[in-house]
Amino acid sequence: xxxxxxxxxxxxxxxxxxxxxxxxxxxxxxxxxxxxxxxxxxxxxxxxxxxxxxxxxxxxxxxxxxxxxxxxxxxxxxxxxxxxxxxxxxxxxxxxxxxxxxxxxxxxxxxxxxxxxxxxxxxxxxxxxxxxxxxxxxxxxxxxxxxxxxxxxxxxxxxxxxxxxxxxxxxxxxxxxxxxxxxxxxxxxxxxxxxxxxxxxxxxxxxxxxxxxxxxxxxxxxxxxxxxxxxxxxxxxxxxx
Amino acid sequence: xxxxxxxxxxxxxxxxxxxxxxxxxxxxxxxxxxxxxxxxxxxxxxxxxxxxxxxxxxxxxxxxxxxxxxxxxxxxxxxxxxxxxxxxxxxxxxxxxxxxxxxxxxxxxxxxxxxxxxxxxxxxxxxxxxxxxxxxxxxxxxxxxxxxxxxxxxxxxxxxxxxxxxxxxxxxxxxxxxxxxxxxxxxxxxxxxxxxxxxxxxxxxxxxxxxxxxxxxxxxxxxxxxxxxxxxxxxxxxxxxxxxxxxxxxxxxxxxxxxxxxxxxxxxxxxxxxxxxxxxxxxxxxxxxxxxxxxxxxxxxxxxxxxxxxxxxxxxxxxxxxxxxxxxxxxxxxxxxxxxxxxxxxxxxxxxxxxxxxxxxxxxxxxxxxxxxxxxxxxxxxxxxxxxxxxxxxxxxxxxxxxxxxxxxxxxxxxx
Numbered sequence: 001x002x003x004x005x006x007x008x009x010x011x012x013x014x015x016x017x018x019x020x021x022x023x024x025x026x027x028x029x030x031x032x033x034x035x036x037x038x039x040x041x042x043x044x045x046x047x048x049x050x051x052x053x054x055x056x057x058x059x060x061x062x063x064x065x066x067x068x069x070x071x072x073x074x075x076x077x078x079x080x081x082x083x084x085x086x087x088x089x090x091x092x093x094x095x096x097x098x099x100x101x102x103x104x105x106x107x108x109x110x111x112x113x114x115x116x117x118x119x120x121x122x123x124x125x126x127x128x129x130x131x132x133x134x135x136x137x138x139x140x141x142x143x144x145x146x147x148x149x150x151x152x153x154x155x156x157x158x159x160x161x162x163x164x165x166x167x168x169x170x171x172x173x174x175x176x177x178x179x180x181x182x183x184x185x186x187x188x189x190x191x192x193x194x195x196x197x198x199x200x201x202x203x204x205x206x207x208x209x210x211x212x213x214x215x216x217x218x219x220x221x222x223x224x225x226x227x228x229x230x231x232x233x234x235x236x237x238x239x240x241x
Numbered sequence: 242x243x244x245x246x247x248x249x250x251x252x253x254x255x256x257x258x259x260x261x262x263x264x265x266x267x268x269x270x271x272x273x274x275x276x277x278x279x280x281x282x283x284x285x286x287x288x289x290x291x292x293x294x295x296x297x298x299x300x301x302x303x304x305x306x307x308x309x310x311x312x313x314x315x316x317x318x319x320x321x322x323x324x325x326x327x328x329x330x331x332x333x334x335x336x337x338x339x340x341x342x343x344x345x346x347x348x349x350x351x352x353x354x355x356x357x358x359x360x361x362x363x364x365x366x367x368x369x370x371x372x373x374x375x376x377x378x379x380x381x382x383x384x385x386x387x388x389x390x391x392x393x394x395x396x397x398x399x400x401x402x403x404x405x406x407x408x409x410x411x412x413x414x415x416x417x418x419x420x421x422x423x424x425x426x427x428x429x430x431x432x433x434x435x436x437x438x439x440x441x442x443x444x445x446x447x448x449x450x451x452x453x454x455x456x457x458x459x460x461x462x463x464x465x466x467x468x469x470x471x472x473x474x475x476x477x478x479x480x481x482x483x484x485x486x487x488x489x490x491x492x493x494x495x496x497x498x499x500x501x502x503x504x505x506x507x508x509x510x511x512x513x514x515x516x517x518x519x520x521x522x523x524x525x526x527x528x529x530x531x532x533x534x535x536x537x538x539x540x541x542x543x544x545x546x547x548x549x550x551x552x553x554x555x556x557x558x559x560x561x562x563x564x565x566x567x568x569x570x571x572x573x574x575x576x577x578x579x580x581x582x583x584x585x586x587x588x589x590x591x592x593x594x595x596x597x598x599x600x601x602x603x604x605x606x607x608x609x610x611x612x613x614x615x616x617x618x619x620x621x622x623x624x625x626x627x628x629x630x631x632x633x634x635x636x637x638x639x640x641x642x643x644x645x646x647x648x649x650x651x652x653x654x655x656x657x
Contacts, residue, residue: 054649093549
């Protein structure tokens with residue numbers, strides 16, 4: 001599904017350049033539920049941006065569903081994003097002057113779906129996420145959890161293969177965070193690859209694979225038995241807290 | 242392009258920022274409004290002056306006699322030139338001369354009818370004078386060729402003379418005494434562009450015979466067929482040369498004969514108005530450019546404000562061209578609608594001024610001097626202006642739209 005081979009990325013910061021990713025090799029299969037962890041500056045958001053075709057990489061190869069993603073025109077990148085990827089952000093990034101339904105329907109607008117049809121589909125997704133009554137509310141009238149659910153609905157509406165979530169629970173309290181994670185789990189159960197960036201261990205513990213980044217390299221990948229151990233320790237931590 | 246969704250997107254943003262949109266639109270509306278008022282006023286002034294020229298034939302020319310001021314062929318200066326009937330024939334032969342009439346001045350002449358009498362100017366002339374001076378006949382006819390040939394004692398009197406001598410009774414066919422000689426009134430006329438109609442017109446041949454004129458003339462009035470300044474000046478020069486040959490004066494001698502070429506003045510005045518028109522366009526377009534820069538400026542701020550929104554749109558699949566379209570169409574829509582309002586208000590105001598001017602001037606417009614007439618903008622200019630507005634909107638929106646398209650979603654979505 002996703003194959004990264006020796007990905008390098010550096011940012012020009014005035015005269016000196018900042019080498020953020022120093023050779024990432026990574027394979028993520030269809031249907032995986034992956035979290036990317038790491039301290040700030042470890043390159044986790046950069047990695048997610050490259051995965052979501054929001055940013056270019058300098059060296060290496062990135063294959064998405066067998067297609068090499070490199071040096072694409074903006075137009076093509078926009079098309080790929082629209083078809084393959086759904087984004088969920090920490091700060092929700094809903095369009096403030098559109099109501100929930102219009103926000104959810106927006107990706108279909110760029111797909112060229114007629115207005116009536118896309119609003120109908122948007123309503124379906126809102127219903128799935130339990131927000132049917134909130135369809136005509138503006139983002140400013142909703143709570144953080146509701147906003148994030150609208151954002152997830154928007155990410156899902158174009159039926160992507162991957163959901164990329166950048167700190168999806170970063171702005172939410174614990175209870176709401178868990179609700180959102182439950183939703184993401186359900187999505188994953190439906191066969192969609194979900195990749196989230198987080199720095200919260202308890203959130204990471206809910207995924208099936210944890211990729212730890214350190215200084216632009218993959219430090220460790222926790223899965224299977226080790227994951228159980230990881231989950232245990234952090235679940236306990238939660239319970240005591 | 243015609244995509245309801247796109248327009249709804251644009252309308253939504255405009256609705257959300259009413260004040261900003263209003264201020265943006267106002268600068269453009271004001272620009273167009275001023276342009277229309279300037280153009281309308283310019284047209285009014287130009288039309289008014291052109292109408293004044295029309296009081297006489299635009300291509301009229303008058304020649305009068307003078308004294309030589311340059312020694313010529315051994316003759317000293319100060320020699321008076323006396324026009325004779327032959328001079329008219331000479332002038333008539335010059336190519337480019339249309340109608341011509343010789344005139345013999347009789348000075349003040351006493352007109353009397355029954356108990357009424359008064360002093361009026363008598364202009365003795367040939368039938369062609371009517372064409373030169375654009376005389377309007379209220380009743381009867383003008384002097385004709387048969388009057389000239391038969392030396393008929395007939396006269397065409399100005400409307401004021403008729404009122405003074407005849408009051409309300411019929412003048413046509415009556416005999417009026419001019420310097421004690423009875424003349425039959427054959428016509429009553431008015432002069433365009435004058436409030437005084439105190440001139441009477443008499444056949445030249447009759448006047449010369451009765452009032453001791455011999456074959457002398459004082460003045461020649463004629464029309465010329467020329468469309469450019471150069472042509473009319475060439476005709477003028479030919480006339481000077483022809484008359485100079487006969488009266489033996491230097492064709493360059495400005496004093497020997499006086500010459501007023503109306504066409505030359507007309508063409509020069511119209512050139513001035515052309516220049517004024519160009520000037521008005523420059524000022525108007527300058528005002529408009531200020532408006533466009535205003536729109537462009539505000540659209541840049543709009544793009545800045547909407548950076549995040551545009552980033553979101555791009556992240557969920559908006560192509561650069563759809564982002565450009567969004568900003569460009571908004572800019573075009575604001576400029577076009579606002580500009581159109583300015584256009585309608587501007588032309589409306591000028592039409593209103595025109596309407597009230599017509600009302601207050603009333604039926605006397607033919608008779609009065611005016612320097613302001615029909616101050617309106619014709620429909621072509623309005624159409625061009627509308628096109629100009631759409632282009633202006635596109636230009637105003639282009640740079641901001643380009644900037645919007647180059648927004649990188651990751652930069653836009655970075656959390657502050």
